[in-house]
Every structure is written in structure tokens, then in C-alpha cells.
Amino acid sequence: METPYITGERIKEYLEHGKRFDGRKFDEFRNIEIETGISNKAEGSARVKLGNTEVIVGVKMDLAEPYSDSPDKGNLMVTAELLPLSSKRFEPGPPSIESIELARIIDRMVRESKFIDLEKLCIKEGEKVWNIFIDIYSMNADGNLLDAAGIGAVVALKNAKIPKYDEETGKVVYGEWTKEKIPTKKEIPLSITIHKIGSHFLIDPSQEEEDISETRVTIGSHEGTIYSMQKGDHFSLSVEDFEKILDLCEKVWKKLFSEISKDLK
Amino acid sequence: MKEKDFKRPDGRKIDETRKITAKVGIIGNADGSAMFSFGDTIAIAAVYGPKKMHPAHLQNVAKGTLRYNYNMISFSVSERIRPGPSRRSMEISKISEWALEPVVMTDRFPGTVIDVYVSIIQANASTRCAGINAAALALAHAGIPMRDIVSSVSIGKLDKQLVVDVAKDEEDWEEGEGATDIPITMTSDGRITHIQLDGKIETKQLKEAIKMARKACKEIYEIQKKALKESLEEK
Numbered sequence: 001m002e003t004p005y006i007t008g009e010r011i012k013e014y015l016e017h018g019k020r021f022d023g024r025k026f027d028e029f030r031n032i033e034i035e036t037g038i039s040n041k042a043e044g045s046a047r048v049k050l051g052n053t054e055v056i057v058g059v060k061m062d063l064a065e066p067y068s069d070s071p072d073k074g075n076l077m078v079t080a081e082l083l084p085l086s087s088k089r090f091e092p093g094p095p096s097i098e099s100i101e102l103a104r105i106i107d108r109m110v111r112e113s114k115f116i117d118l119e120k121l122c123i124k125e126g127e128k129v130w131n132i133f134i135d136i137y138s139m140n141a142d143g144n145l146l147d148a149a150g151i152g153a154v155v156a157l158k159n160a161k162i163p164k165y166d167e168e169t170g171k172v173v174y175g176e177w178t179k180e181k182i183p184t185k186k187e188i189p190l191s192i193t194i195h196k197i198g199s200h201f202l203i204d205p206s207q208e209e210e211d212i213s214e215t216r217v218t219i220g221s222h223e224g225t226i227y228s229m230q231k232g233d234h235f236s237l238s239v240e241d242f243e244k245i246l247d248l249c250e251k252v253w254k255k256l257f258s259e260i261s262k263d264l265k
Numbered sequence: 266m267k268e269k270d271f272k273r274p275d276g277r278k279i280d281e282t283r284k285i286t287a288k289v290g291i292i293g294n295a296d297g298s299a300m301f302s303f304g305d306t307i308a309i310a311a312v313y314g315p316k317k318m319h320p321a322h323l324q325n326v327a328k329g330t331l332r333y334n335y336n337m338i339s340f341s342v343s344e345r346i347r348p349g350p351s352r353r354s355m356e357i358s359k360i361s362e363w364a365l366e367p368v369v370m371t372d373r374f375p376g377t378v379i380d381v382y383v384s385i386i387q388a389n390a391s392t393r394c395a396g397i398n399a400a401a402l403a404l405a406h407a408g409i410p411m412r413d414i415v416s417s418v419s420i421g422k423l424d425k426q427l428v429v430d431v432a433k434d435e436e437d438w439e440e441g442e443g444a445t446d447i448p449i450t451m452t453s454d455g456r457i458t459h460i461q462l463d464g465k466i467e468t469k470q471l472k473e474a475i476k477m478a479r480k481a482c483k484e485i486y487e488i489q490k491k492a493l494k495e496s497l498e499e500k
Contacts, residue, residue, distance in 0.1 A: 039386055041342050045340060060345035062344070062345065085311040137338055140292050172344075
């Protein structure tokens with residue numbers, strides 16, 4: 001089920017000649033398709049396709065007590081499920097480390113960028129705040145679920161409306177929404193993952209490319225301001241390599257942002 | 266109340282399903298896949314297999330194993346459900362497996378397993394029926410030999426009135442005798458592979474309900490057949 005060794009060698013050979021199997025440049029995303037409002041039960045939702053990779057993301061809200069260390073702020077929770085429906089590689093059962101890491105990377109990007117104004121989601125300090133759940137599901141896994149999930153999360157948040165809340169009963173009126181959107185900042189964070197294969201850096205890997213990636217760095221940023229980062233996989237990086245990754249990220253970010261900005265209004 | 270006076274919340278005729286859509290081939294990685302919807306209720310199904318069953322002690326030497334996994338997406342309903350399996354989803358998985366098994370020729374693949382994964386993207390009642398309909402399509406799309414296709418529909422009894430394809434506001438019917446929910450799955454020649462019932466109904470009226478299900482399943486079967494044909498034409 002893994003990418004065969006010989007295919008991996010062939011990919012590397014291609015990269016030596018500046019080429020990828022699907023003809024893309026190293027810093028080029030696959031075709032991006034975004035659809036919003038894919039579940040009318042969600043406060044906000046999105047489907048994101050990067051080539052054959054597809055994820056759906058939904059935002060749900062309910063009321064809860066705040067955490068004791070943030071009595072005047074709403075709560076944020078991000079979960080991810082790598083559905084067995086989406087790939088032979090995924091099996092039913094408790095969350096795998098891959099799904100946990102994915103959810104946590106997206107959680108940190110949204111949280112650390114302060115993209116959601118959680119303070120505006122406090123109803124009564126110390127007693128009642130909004131919970132925001134961002135739930136990510138893979139629909140077809142063909143590499144780079146991470147960046148697809150990151151795009152899906154911000155798009156779903158951008159189109160999410162706050163549900164109605166009955167002050168008398170203190171409960172959410174499900175199925176009815178206010179006109180208010182979830183308060184978000186202008187600075188929209190995007191997650192971009194850079195992979196290193198041999199001496200090459202590339203983005204938005206196909207499944208085969210991801211399989212032979214030596215190391216990856218996922219960066220949550222907005223126009224060169226970095227909010228979150230995670231290096232994954234076994235190989236080390238030189239400082240020069242790392243700087244190249246940062247520069248590449250900044251460049252790719254601009255391109256990606258302008259490509260999807262119409263879905264982030 | 267007379268039949269013609271009965272008003273369904275969404276204005277449908279008593280024997281009218283919601284708008285049905287079916288599409289085959291929606292998940293590239295899967296061996297077979299399909300989407301099936303009753304109005305707002307959207308189910309997708311993916312089939313992987315037949316493949317060797319692991320661990321080996323689960324292998325059945327006489328026939329293959331059909332394994333069905335029903336899963337509701339957390340944001341498919343108004344009040345978010347916690348991701349992962351529940352008692353409800355595990356039971357639905359099992360009855361759906363039984364609904365499909367009679368038509369899947371598992372005896373052709375001893376020692377193997379066919380995995381059917383169903384996700385409900387958006388729910389407005391009758392999710393298990395939409396799931397089974399999607400799964401039947403996905404199995405056929407995967408090229409797994411089948412004796413027949415199954416079609417599934419829910420019959421509701423709202424107060425005293427029988428209706429086809431129950432929506433959520435009907436499922437929560439409170440007037441008179443309340444709601445009785447009867448999901449039924451049938452083969453194209455009218456054999457029952459699955460039936461459940463919650464509520465209250467007289468024997469005579471239940472027989473009536475089966476007849477309604479038979480008629481609705483025939484309609485669904487035609488839509489399923491059409492979706493499968495379309496998937497072949499696209500290639």
C-alpha cells in the first residue's frame with residue numbers, strides 16, 4: 001500500500017531534472033476547488049479539494065463553562081478524523097497519531113494567530129461562553145491533507161454564523177442562526193507545508209511524494225508573520241535549508257492567498 | 266382524518282419521497298463509491314475489497330465477510346455529535362450489513378473481507394436508509410458480484426397516517442398517536458432484507474406500510490440503476 005521503492009527512486013530522479021510526475025513546478029499547488037455550505041446543519045462548512053485530495057470541515061458551536069485560565073474567552077476545539085472511507089491506509093478505531101497531529105497543527109494555527117476573537121465569544125465571564133468546534137474529515141486522501149485542512153478550517157470559520165441563543169432558558173436554539181458571523185481578524189492565517197526530498201523543496205505533495213518526503217515543516221502564517229510551526233518526520237535540516245523553507249513559504253503564501261481570497265470574504 | 270386531508274409539513278404527498286439524487290464514483294481512492302440523498306439527508310459510501318482478512322482468525326473459509334461501518338459526521342446534525350462510534354452507530358452498522366448481505370455473493374471470496382464505509386454528511390432523518398442505498402451502489406460500482414441491488418426507505422406513521430420517507434420534523438411528530446418509524450430495505454423483487462420499527466401500529470396497517478415501502482423501493486431502484494448506468498457512460 002505504501003509507495004514502492006522503485007517509484008520513489010523515479011520521483012527523485014525526476015526532481016533532479018526539475019520535474020514532478022504531474023508536471024507541476026516545485027512551488028505549485030494542485031488545482032484548488034473550494035465549496036462552502038456543504039452541510040446545512042453546521043454553523044459553517046467547506047469542502048476543499050487539492051487535486052484528488054479532498055477534505056470537509058465543519059464548524060459547530062454550543063455553550064459551555066469557560067476554562068478557569070480563560071474565564072472571559074470562548075473555547076476552541078479542533079478534531080480530525082482520517083476516515084477509512086478516504087483511503088486504504090486508514091482503519092476504523094481510536095484516533096491515530098496522524099489525525100491527532102493534524103488536528104493539533106490546525107488548532108495551533110487558528111489559536112495562536114488569534115484569528116477568532118475568542119473574547120467576543122464570552123456571554124458571562126466565568127460562567128458562560130461559546131464553544132467553537134472545528135471538525136475535519138478526510139474524504140479522499142492523496143497527499144497534503146494538512147494544508148487542505150488548514151484552508152478548510154479558515155474558509156468554514158469565515159462563512160460560519162452564530163446560532164441563536166435563548167437568554168431565558170440559557171440554551172442554544174439549534175437550527176436557527178443570527179446574522180452575526182464568528183468574529184474573525186482581517187489577518188487570515190494559512191497553513192503551508194514544505195517537504196524536503198533529497199536536496200529539493202516542494203509543496204502540496206501527492207501521496208507518492210509525501211511517502212518519500214524526508215522531512216516536512218508546516219507553517220501557519222499571514223504575509224510573513226508566523227504563528228505556528230511544526231517540523232515532522234525523521235530527517236534533520238541545516239539552518240540554510242530551514243531559511244530556504246521560510247522564504248519559500250512566504251512566496252507560496254502570497255500565491256495561495258490570492259488564489260483563494262474570494263472564498264475568504 | 267381522511268388521507269386527502271392529511272398535510273405533511275413539507276407539503277409532500279403521502280407516498281412521495283423527497284427529491285432523490287444518486288451519483289456513483291465520488292471517492293477516487295475507493296474500489297467503489299457512491300452518494301445517495303433523500304432531500305437534505307446525504308450519505309456517501311466507499312467500498313474497499315475484497316481483500317485478505319486480517320487478523321487471520323477472523324477469516325471465514327466458507328465465504329467472504331461483509332463489514333459495514335456507519336458514521337455520522339459531527340456537523341451533520343444541529344447539535345454536534347462527538348466524532349467516533351456510538352452504540353447507535355454500531356447497531357446501525359450491523360443491521361445495514363444484514364440488509365446488504367443477502368444480495369452480495371460473498372461465497373465467491375472465501376477468506377476475504379469487503380469493507381463498506383458510510384458517512385452521513387448532512388442528516389434530516391432516514392440516514393440509515395440513505396446509507397444502505399449508497400452502499401448498494403458502491404458495492405455494485407466496485408464490481409462485486411451481486412444477486413440483486415437493495416433499496417431502502419423509511420415508512421412513517423404520523424398519528425394514524427402512513428407516509429413515505431420520513432423527515433426529521435415528521436419523526437418528531439407529537440399529535441395524536443405520535444410517530445412510528447419503520448425503515449425497510451428490499452431487494453428489487455420485493456424480499457425484505459431489513460426492517461425495524463419504533464412506535465405503535467396495528468398488524469393490518471403494518472401490512473399496508475410494507476406495500477408502500479415496496480412501491481417506494483421500486484422507484485428508488487430505478488434511480489439506483491440509472492446512476493450506475495450513468496457512471497458507465499462517463500467512462
